[in-house]
Amino acid sequence: MSTTPKIMESNFSYDLTIIGGGISACVFASKYLQNNITKKIALIEVGRGLGGRSSTRISETFKGWKLNHGAPNFNISNTKNNLLLKNYIDELLENKFIKIDDSELISLGDESKFDTFKNSEFYRGNNYQSLFSMRELSQKIIEFKNSGSKIDLFFETLITDLKFNNDVWTLISENGDIFKSKYLICSTNLLLHKRSLKILKKNEIPLRKAIPKNKDKKIDLLLNLLDKQSFIPRLTFLIYTNEDYSYKDFYSRKYRYFYLKKSLENKYKFERIIFQLQDNNKLGIVVHSKNIDFLNSYTNAKDEDFFKQTIFANFNELFSNNASVNQLTFNEGMSIMKWRASQPFGSAVPLSLQFIRKYRIAFCGDWFEGEGFGRIEGSILSALILEEKIRNYSNNCLSI
Ligand SMILES: Cc1cc2nc3c(=O)[nH]c(=O)nc-3n(C[C@H](O)[C@H](O)[C@H](O)COP(=O)(O)OP(=O)(O)OC[C@H]3O[C@@H](n4cnc5c(N)ncnc54)[C@H](O)[C@@H]3O)c2cc1C
Numbered sequence: 001m002s003t004t005p006k007i008m009e010s011n012f013s014y015d016l017t018i019i020g021g022g023i024s025a026c027v028f029a030s031k032y033l034q035n036n037i038t039k040k041i042a043l044i045e046v047g048r049g050l051g052g053r054s055s056t057r058i059s060e061t062f063k064g065w066k067l068n069h070g071a072p073n074f075n076i077s078n079t080k081n082n083l084l085l086k087n088y089i090d091e092l093l094e095n096k097f098i099k100i101d102d103s104e105l106i107s108l109g110d111e112s113k114f115d116t117f118k119n120s121e122f123y124r125g126n127n128y129q130s131l132f133s134m135r136e137l138s139q140k141i142i143e144f145k146n147s148g149s150k151i152d153l154f155f156e157t158l159i160t161d162l163k164f165n166n167d168v169w170t171l172i173s174e175n176g177d178i179f180k181s182k183y184l185i186c187s188t189n190l191l192l193h194k195r196s197l198k199i200l201k202k203n204e205i206p207l208r209k210a211i212p213k214n215k216d217k218k219i220d221l222l223l224n225l226l227d228k229q230s231f232i233p234r235l236t237f238l239i240y241t242n243e244d245y246s247y248k249d250f251y252s253r254k255y256r257y258f259y260l261k262k263s264l265e266n267k268y269k270f271e272r273i274i275f276q277l278q279d280n281n282k283l284g285i286v287v288h289s290k291n292i293d294f295l296n297s298y299t300n301a302k303d304e305d306f307f308k309q310t311i312f313a314n315f316n317e318l319f320s321n322n323a324s325v326n327q328l329t330f331n332e333g334m335s336i337m338k339w340r341a342s343q344p345f346g347s348a349v350p351l352s353l354q355f356i357r358k359y360r361i362a363f364c365g366d367w368f369e370g371e372g373f374g375r376i377e378g379s380i381l382s383a384l385i386l387e388e389k390i391r392n393y394s395n396n397c398l399s400i
Helices: 023-035 083-094 111-118 134-144 195-199 206-210 217-227 262-268 292-300 304-318 376-396
Strands: 011-019 041-044 056-058 066-068 074-076 098-100 104-108 126-130 151-154 159-165 168-173 178-186 229-240 255-260 272-277 283-289 333-346 361-363
Touching (some): 011 023, 023 041, 023 134, 041 178, 056 134, 066 272, 074 376, 083 098, 083 376, 126 134, 159 206, 195 333, 262 304, 292 333, 304 333
Parallel strands (some): 011 041, 011 178, 041 151, 104 255, 178 361
Antiparallel strands (some): 159 168, 229 283, 255 272, 272 283
16 A cells, blocks of 8 residues: 655546545445556545544554544444345455454443343444454455555545546645546545535535536535535543553453443433453543533633543543442543534435436445444445446446
């Protein structure tokens, strides 16, 4: 895999370019590489590594820690028994990239209603965990079919503008790099959604600017539907415990999940708490919250230390009589991730709008319709379906 070093304002040219380096992009790239060995492919990601919302924080302050800061694992509900998805999951299992997640799931607040957690959106169906960190899972997925470095990866590169002229896409990055590509895959909908106006400081949605209204019905429909899609904001607190912090009881598996019943979630403002055993045997703790009051108070918090005190106090009160979890001492380290858009919410985009041949543009990600909407399941499935569509298209007519 070649990671191109940053050169100021360079020009690049590719057959196919993928924007985004989350799990959806990695699955798509892996499958595409398998079948298109001669093409020049680029993947462009604004972050420092792969994985996107299902990645891992490798902290520069807290050395040696790897905490999955978004999705810690994933579930496949797959009630329609989709063979494409099933075969792919089997492939990941056979290659020992993932395994069945047999971690303990503990419901806090009402043990008698345990089944309600088992049916929760992140637990329904079969649960899988990466045999590495979540970031490494995305890396492994790409490397798997990338012998001979067929894909160029660009990190810390934010695409802010798109143009489509003479059947060629031009992508312009924040720092002036220009990428020309015959085909474009967007695995993120940032450049298609109104939130781009604020985030990228634009006065028009980049895709809308590239393909003006009334040029293509499918693109108009896609943008109209996305106009009704919003996102769930979240906070995750990453707690780096002290050397001697451990469970009260004996528990040796890598993860342990605590889900809170609604009344407890309202009281403590935590959604779930995931203990993540590190390679060096230290115990990391990731606390998820989607409580709006909490989000607002964090946004307005002038003193992050004061906020940390609140998190730790809530944690200690929640677990005060727990048989497994020890109290925090307030000496532990903590970092906070604020997710403006942790999961899409509202209208999902139909898969029929995934590939717009006339404009040589296609899309994948968790924002497409289906059981996996808003989850890794949807990201993977949409990528597999897209790759199959493109393969059928190139087999039947022009090559892509
Ligand atoms: C806190 C949290 C907890 C979650 N828990 C679960 C869970 O338990 N189970 C589950 O299944 N799902 C969970 N999810 C959802 C899951 O993480 C996502 O559904 C999945 O990771 C989405 O993958 P993706 O590839 O579709 O998108 P993303 O991971 O968002 O990938 C898109 C990538 O594109 C990059 N990008 C965006 N715009 C640009 C641009 N203009 N230029 C360059 N790069 C760009 C982004 O940086 C990102 O890396 C959780 C999400 C969060 C945030």
